[in-house]
Amino acid sequence: MPHDPSPASGVGGTPTRAESGGDAPRRTPFDWIDEQAQARRRSGLVRTLRPRPAESTLLDLASNDYLGLSRHPEVTAAAAAAARRWGAGATGSRLVTGSTELHAELESELAAFCGFEAALVLSSGYAANLAAVTALTDRGSLIVSDAGNHASLIDGCRLSRAGTAVVPHADPDAVAKCLDGFGGRALVVTDSVFSVDGDAAPLPDLAAACRAHGAALLVDDAHGLGVLGDGGRGALHAAGLAGAPDMVATVTLSKSLGSQGGAVLGPSQVIDHLVNTARTFIFDTGLAPAAVGGALASLRLLAREPERAVRARTVAATLHRELSAAGLSAVRPDAAVVSVRAPSPEAAVRWAADCRSAGLVVGCFRPPSVPDGISRLRLTARADLTARQVDGALRTLIATAPPV
Ligand SMILES: Cc1ncc(COP(=O)(O)O)c(C=O)c1O
CATH class of the missing domain: 3.90.1150.10 (Aspartate Aminotransferase, domain 1)
Structure with missing residues (x-):
């Protein structure tokens, strides 16, 4: 039916019941939101924010x-000092004015601590996962993703437009089966420690499956950094895989390091490629100096107190x-x-x-x-x-x- 450009009879006022096409009159284009909210209330699934006070006895x-x-005096002092020295915000994207010497220091110390050639700091672990997955794949690629992966890896797969095979949880044989016969660029993505049950991915077996098929392995070590491996160097370090030319890790600075932000760790070749192509790196303001300073102080503390x-x-x-x-x-x-x-x-x-x-x-x-x-x-x-x-x-x- 051709679009009728003449004004609707109800213009300027509330549409009539017949005009809205439903039983109840439509008041705004967002009525569907109330319907969804009601459904959530009926199922007892409403999420609410509970702002916590600065001091709590809980x-x-x-x-x-x-x-x-997160409240260690050295960490909070470093965060405050960084804000005083470098400003409250990074002032721009990393490729324009948002890279400070402090960002570079954190990147080189984080890479060295975890045993990788290079690191790239982004504004969150979420952004780091989107960056790594999308920059390492394209439309013709195959991503093999564990069914228990974090939402940020899942969203990375969606954003990449690559073909994605979701495999049963922690199943290296299923990964190998998916990779069998695929001759193109393949990336296997997994959490190192799964957020819901706290179980670890079988990294050595996943790495073996990847290597047998020429695929790269991307491990989200959000819950491994600071906890697993020698002195908290992370799950890939613990598995003897850190620094290998086919391994990439992502981490968050917001869990063990008590700050905010994320990073991708891997071969320099991969990190340089991300600097040039990863949209959540290029089109995002650099991480705030206070978060960088806080994370760096935590990292140094962890190195001192394994x-x-x-x-x-x-x-x-x-x-x-x-x-x-x-x-x-x-x-x-x-x-x-x-x-x-x-x-x-x-x-x-x-x-x-x-x-x-x-x-x-x-x-x-x-x-x-x-x-x-x-x-x-x-x-x-x-x-x-x-x-x-x-x-x-x-x-x-x-x-x-x-x-x-
Ligand atoms: C497994 C995993 N990956 C990524 C993230 C995202 O990290 P961030 O909170 O720094 O965005 C989280 C945290 O919420 C996580 O649990």
Whole structure:
């Protein structure tokens, strides 16, 4: 039907019921948002923000501050000093005015610490994943992606326009099958430690499958940096794969390093290519100097105090052991994330709320955020928790647990 340019009868006023075509009169083009919000309310899936106060008496087992560095005096002083010296913002994109000497220092120290040739800092781990996936693939490429991967890797696959095969979780044979017979440019992408259950990817077997097929491996080490490997050098370092010419890692500066931002680590050839082609690097303002300074201070602290990484893993193992001994269904942690299953979404929400009332903050995952449909509490084992705090957290978790 040709477009009728004459003004509609209801112009300037509310359309009539007949004009809107539905039962209820349409008031704005955003009415559908209210309908979606109502559906969320009906399913009990409304998300709300809960601004936290600067000081709190609650014990935090929900944040990603794995090493307790976000408020470390050296880290906050370095962040403040960087803001004073370089300004509150980076002032431009990295290729224009947004690269400071501090960015370059962080990049070279981060690459050296994790055992890679080069690093590139971006404004978040999310942007780092989008940059790495899109810059390393094109329309004709094949991406093989683990079904449990983080949303930022998934979005990278979508943005790349490459063909993407989603393989069952932590299954190197399935990866190899997908790569069989594909002669083009292939990239296998996986989290090193999966955010929901805290389990680790089988990196040596994935690397072997990639090498047998000439594919590159991209590992999102958001939950591995600072926790896994010698002194927290990350999952690829732990697997003896860091610095190899076919390995690329992404990290966030917002978890173990207690700051903000992200980075891609890999061969100089790859990093130079990202500088020239990665859109989330080129068309984004550089990371704020305070975040760069804070991350650099954390990195230096971690290099000086490698026991922080060991302590985070020990706390995770203690939480798992004691919760299992109490009959709860906890997944054996490979890093600092401990996942404990709940019998239903309602039970998980109630359990988390009861913990909060008792002074303990825990994460609560339920469908649709968990693709397997299993609701769970997600606990993070911080290196700076005292034995007393760990005991207290365990007592609360066990006393408030739903019947199994
Ligand atoms: C596995 C994983 N990758 C990437 C990210 C994104 O990192 P950032 O928060 O720095 O954007 C996160 C964190 O939320 C994550 O858990």
